[in-house]
Amino acid sequence: MSPASTALLTDKYELTMLAAALRDGAAHRRTTFEVFARRLPDGRRYGVVAGTGRFVETLAQFRFDDAAISALADFLDEETLAYLAGYEFRGDIDGYAEGELYFPGSPVLSVHGTFAECVVLETLALSIFNHDTAIASAAARMVGAAEGRPLIEMGSRRTHEQAAVAAARAAYLAGFSGSSNLEAQRRHGVPALGTAAHAFTLVHTTADGPDEKAAFRAQVDALGVGTTLLVDTYDISAGLANAVEIAGPDLGAVRIDSGDLGVMARQTREQLDRLGADKTKIVVSGDLDEYAIAALRAEPVDAYGVGTSVVTGSGAPTASMVYKLVEVDGIPVEKRSSRKESHGGRKQALRLCKSTGTMVEEVVHPHGRAPELPDARPLTESFVRDGEVVGDLSLDAARKRVADGLTSLPWDGLKLSRGEPAIPTRIIPPGR
Amino acid sequence: MSPASTALLTDKYELTMLAAALRDGAAHRRTTFEVFARRLPDGRRYGVVAGTGRFVETLAQFRFDDAAISALADFLDEETLAYLAGYEFRGDIDGYAEGELYFPGSPVLSVHGTFAECVVLETLALSIFNHDTAIASAAARMVGAAEGRPLIEMGSRRTHEQAAVAAARAAYLAGFSGSSNLEAQRRHGVPALGTAAHAFTLVHTTADGPDEKAAFRAQVDALGVGTTLLVDTYDISAGLANAVEIAGPDLGAVRIDSGDLGVMARQTREQLDRLGADKTKIVVSGDLDEYAIAALRAEPVDAYGVGTSVVTGSGAPTASMVYKLVEVDGIPVEKRSSRKESHGGRKQALRLCKSTGTMVEEVVHPHGRAPELPDARPLTESFVRDGEVVGDLSLDAARKRVADGLTSLPWDGLKLSRGEPAIPTRIIPPGR
Known part of the structure; x- marks a missing residue:
């Protein structure tokens, strides 16, 4: 296998799910998977999104070549192996630009496509976001502490x-x-x-x-x-x-x-x-x-x-982000649907700020249905359209976003002591 | 650069040191570098050596090809670049077999060769040992807790x-x-x-x-x-x-x-x-x-x-191992030579056990000068001789060593609560 291939940096269950879904047709349903953190690491007041650039870059190497296919032949059927041999992500990806601050529930990444093409990306997406975000979030606190x-x-x-x-x-x-x-x-x-x-x-x-x-x-x-x-x-x-x-x-x-x-x-x-x-x-x-x-x-x-x-993320070596199926053929879905607060459905986000630029609130809303709010900055950007990379993924731009983010935190947000997230997150439910 | 090359997984200062040492001839002195941990992670009673197999395997890919050399040309002189272009480790490596338990001061790995050929391996060796050992050490506690x-x-x-x-x-x-x-x-x-x-x-x-x-x-x-x-x-x-x-x-x-x-x-x-x-x-x-x-x-x-x-190593994501120059042309060296307890000099180790197999003490002694002790098992094995891999590096053998190690710990050693290392380490100084 090409040492650059990222296809096997994957949990086995993604591919057994794929096999079962190809068999009953669920593989071809239109889905949205979302990357988000239910909470920040203990006592942290903000996090820094990192990994977007690396994830989008590795997509191009997410190919199952002959060597990869032969490594999978002992537990997958012919149809599944044939699907993987032709695999190429052709869906859409959007989310927070790299370097943006994030809070609990922020829809950091949204992956849209068939169940088959999205489900196999779970492990790689989470590995990259959980690692890179943990490091960037710890590093930003050190940058704040160093005061220039x-x-x-x-x-x-x-x-x-x-x-x-x-x-x-x-x-x-x-x-x-x-x-x-x-x-x-x-x-x-x-x-x-x-x-x-x-x-x-x-x-x-x-x-x-x-x-x-x-x-x-x-x-x-x-x-x-x-x-x-x-x-x-x-x-x-x-x-x-x-x-x-x-x-x-x-x-x-x-x-x-x-x-x-x-x-x-x-x-x-x-x-x-x-x-x-x-x-x-x-x-x-x-x-x-x-x-x-x-x-x-x-x-x-x-x-x-x-x-x-x-x-090692200064006590928080992983960002605890998850990759959850939130929508199937336009229907919002979630585990334990009985819970009151709904997190199902494809989402976007805005950030409310004071006229001084200080951030006030994160607003997560159903896709395409932004509430009308003054001084709200849209946070969700496009990274991939029909499998093609779009948008600015440069590291320099990301560095500038972190610097801007740190200056726009409320004063309490820069405290090193343990506390609550610097701003609250309002989640507007899909309202079916 | 070949994606499999490991040569640039290195801190810049290894190569600036190399450049300076080539210039004044120190590069060609015979040295021993040692990998060890000054302490176990907070409250841990033992650690599990892991990474030996991966480290020895990656040595073969530690080559500076044209792409690597061109990435270094902006800060290294011609002589240094020429040295790196021909680099191949031709020295000796010994240490604890993978899967052995270790304690503070255990000479887990010993790298012998010229200063030039040994110094450039520091970062890669530590990255592998600090990561793999942290994970294996946490995992072994879980294996003990699962009781089969x-x-x-x-x-x-x-x-x-x-x-x-x-x-x-x-x-x-x-x-x-x-x-x-x-x-x-x-x-x-x-x-x-x-x-x-x-x-x-x-x-x-x-x-x-x-x-x-x-x-x-x-x-x-x-x-x-x-x-x-x-x-x-x-x-x-x-x-x-x-x-x-x-x-x-x-x-x-x-x-x-x-x-x-x-x-x-x-x-x-x-x-x-x-x-x-x-x-x-x-x-x-x-x-x-x-x-x-x-x-x-x-x-x-x-x-x-x-x-x-x-x-994430269950609270200890890195094993805090260091790679220290301990001997130069037969002379034991160490930072702050004024300290009483000497850790300089090339070393080997033995483990004392009771007749029941329960371990009692770790004895670290100068190379080639093992004290005569009954029921002592030599811990130091050969992995590389003149650049060639020797010895058993199989994962199955390492699994067996961990299992044997866990059964030979004193009872207190298996406690999950915080405590002291399960056995003491006696270090016999080089006695120049």
């Missing part, structure tokens, strides 16, 4: 090697300046950053003991004085003295990866200034999350390196 | 689409019976399981309302009476009656995905028995973790479907 100081994503080593690439993209989307991950640069254009680890200083050890200066000299020779030297392998104060001695006062930056980062940053700033390196920047890293970043606001920190917490 | 009842991994949708494949493998390694993920079956031989979702019942809705029987009929026609019917889309009691009416008393199984699963399982068992379907099995799913699984031990549950909690 740059953040570097360096958590590739703490997550699956391919998830790392998507995590770098999601963090960049949310406002990080770049990532350590080289494949994220190649695949998504995320600026790659980084200079050296402790291993580089340690490898300059000789029988006479450590030789930090030799390591710094080698790094400056290779990367120039604008590089970032890691100064905490042995003693930070001695490391700073060595760094400025080797690189001179035009040294680009130093990185501190251990100790009480606030105290260390202050002492480092003083020492650098004393040594005449008053333009040398200070990068801190080491177990930073949004709370630690916020706690360093008053310190002379120029940039943050963030690893584990951002790639 | 089968577990099915169905969390693909809650994690990155490629992480999902590795998560299915790691859960299977730890003792799960199979996974929903089709690619995990194709790539790793993990049995794929699953039959239908609520969408399949819902798509049989007509203008007259829901028609659960039509859905069940279609499924039984396509998949046979041995299938598993999902009975909680509307009313469970009515769903069970419909299921047995359509499939007859030989129905394979029913799945319940909502409600208080203990109460539901008991009522379901009673109703099935009353309907003559006393051999029909009961599968439960829906937000299960190791605690919920343990709480269902007394209930008539035949299998558990586990999603979010297993693929």
Whole structure:
């Protein structure tokens, strides 16, 4: 199978359902599936939609080639295998633009087509949205906490090697300046950053003991004085003295990866200034999350390196989004139809804002029946029409949406403490 | 670039270090890098090593082809690019066999070779070990909690689409019976399981309302009476009656995905028995973790479907393993050499056990200098020699190791509550 094929990144039951539905004809009914989150992660006040661009891109590779078909032949009948061999999504997809904020019940993605062509996309759609949205939502909180100081994503080593690439993209989307991950640069254009680890200083050890200066000299020779030297392998104060001695006062930056980062940053700033390196920047890293970043606001920190917490969603590694069948041949459907509040039916959404731009309410309404509301911005956009990609899926546009979203949250929405969603969601039922 | 190449799944700083080290010759020094965890996730009593097989397999694809080289040309010099173009790991790798239990400080993987050939593997090695080990360690707790009842991994949708494949493998390694993920079956031989979702019942809705029987009929026609019917889309009691009416008393199984699963399982068992379907099995799913699984031990549950909690490591989504340079040209090295307890130097490990097989202590000792201890089992095995794969990397062998490990833990080690590592680790320093 082509390594780029995404067709088998799928739960078996999608294909057994397909087989059964092809047999009784239900496969050809017109359906709408919707991606949404019933709730935000515990205590979060907003989420950031991410994954739309990657999902739409992977659709083109969602093809069952010969190798994929032969992997399925032991449990699927000939008719189903023939359907899959010719599979190509020819329906419509719309939803929230990537980078929009979302709230509980927001119809983040809507997939329209036959039951057969929509049902098989469930696993891939959810994998991408649940992962990327979890990372972007955590990253946006860190961006808010950093108040304009740059953040570097360096958590590739703490997550699956391919998830790392998507995590770098999601963090960049949310406002990080770049990532350590080289494949994220190649695949998504995320600026790659980084200079050296402790291993580089340690490898300059000789029988006479450590030789930090030799390591710094080698790094400056290779990367120039604008590089970032890691100064905490042995003693930070001695490391700073060595760094400025080797690189001179035009040294680009130093990185501190251990100790009480606030105290260390202050002492480092003083020492650098004393040594005449008053333009040398200070990068801190080491177990930073949004709370630690916020706690360093008053310190002379120029940039943050963030690893584990951002790639694991800072306590919420998945966004709990679901992919639900909400409409069949125009009939709204849902599990347990006895419940009062209806979530069935194809939907769109608007966002109400004050004249200042501050958001007030999310309004989810039946498709094509937008209520007349002043200062309401339509949130639902088209991404795919009859199988063809339409609309702006650029990462730059998504970055701008996150930045705009964060400035339009009510003040309480930016609080890091646990709370309710920043705005309420009103769901207008289909009203059959 | 070949989509299968893993070379750019790497942090930029590995390659800037390489460039600087090639320039001053440090690149050619003989080094040992070690993968280990300073601690277990909060309150965990043991961990399960996973990722060894995947890491050794991906080494073969760790090649910088023309496309990769051109992606790096903007920040690397000619000499470094030429080195990478010819890169192939020719060193040695040893460590704990996949599926072994590990504890804080256990030298899980040891990579030996020149600084240049070892340093560039850091990110890929850690990504694989931190992810796979986190999943396997959580999964093993669930296997222990299930006390022999089968577990099915169905969390693909809650994690990155490629992480999902590795998560299915790691859960299977730890003792799960199979996974929903089709690619995990194709790539790793993990049995794929699953039959239908609520969408399949819902798509049989007509203008007259829901028609659960039509859905069940279609499924039984396509998949046979041995299938598993999902009975909680509307009313469970009515769903069970419909299921047995359509499939007859030989129905394979029913799945319940909502409600208080203990109460539901008991009522379901009673109703099935009353309907003559006393051999029909009961599968439960829906937000299960190791605690919920343990709480269902007394209930008539035949299998558990586990999603979010297993693929996110049940609260510990990463194993916090590090890849540290510990030896250079035979000299033990470490960050902050002033610390008392030395972790420098190439290491191996033994495990002390009682004559009953119960493990007592982990002993980490300098390479080639095993202390003489009765009832000690060597833990360090060879995986790669001079770049060639050696040793048994099969998933079946790893599954057996986990099962053996769980039975050899001291009783306290299987407790789900938070505690200390089940056995202590003694580290014998290099003693230069």
